[in-house]
Amino acid sequence: MNHPATQGVAPIHYATFREFYPFYLSEHANRTCRRLHFIGTSLVIGIVVAAILQRDARWLLLAPLSGYGFAWVGHFVFERNRPASFKQPLYSFIGDWAMYWDILRGRITL
Template identity: 50%
Template sequence: MGNRITSYKEFYHFYLTEHQNRTSRILHFTGTFLVFVLLFLAILDGWGWEWIFLPLVGYGFAWVGHAFFEKNKPATFQYPFWSLISDFKLFFEILFGSKSFDSRKD
């Protein structure tokens, strides 16, 4: 990425180009789903030990997807807030069917 992205719309377009691999999308989706599970368990447990694993699970699955399947650097390092929002946005778009694990179907 040579030029700095200045709008979320522009960033999300870039984000989608960095998340085209099916396995990577599945890993991102799984990590985000597990974040919700851990968050739910943490709340039920009165904010016990579960909250510690939220970033590890969320980013761990995503970074494996980038390192081994997308073969690119996660946008989190340059655009952390927009990247986090986009992870959740893509999760819900896949969940509700406006996006797919297969990016060719988007």
């Protein structure tokens, strides 16, 4: 899906996450990109659990590498766009978790 913010038009300012989320989803139209996001976010959860169980915060250094690494491969290789986190970092972080939850609930397909 094309969105004005991806077509060389000045970026749109989103006043709320509710306004931003449809744009976020349009930036994740490719199934492989969504799958890579899901894998990366699942690994982040596992890393946080490992850090807690091991009582070792050094595990947390892997979380951004895992989460963003998988997502960025999905965007650059499969979606062929710039990650939304470059444009709207906070809303994109929230969007990652919202999309993850929507995938778990079957609202978005993998």
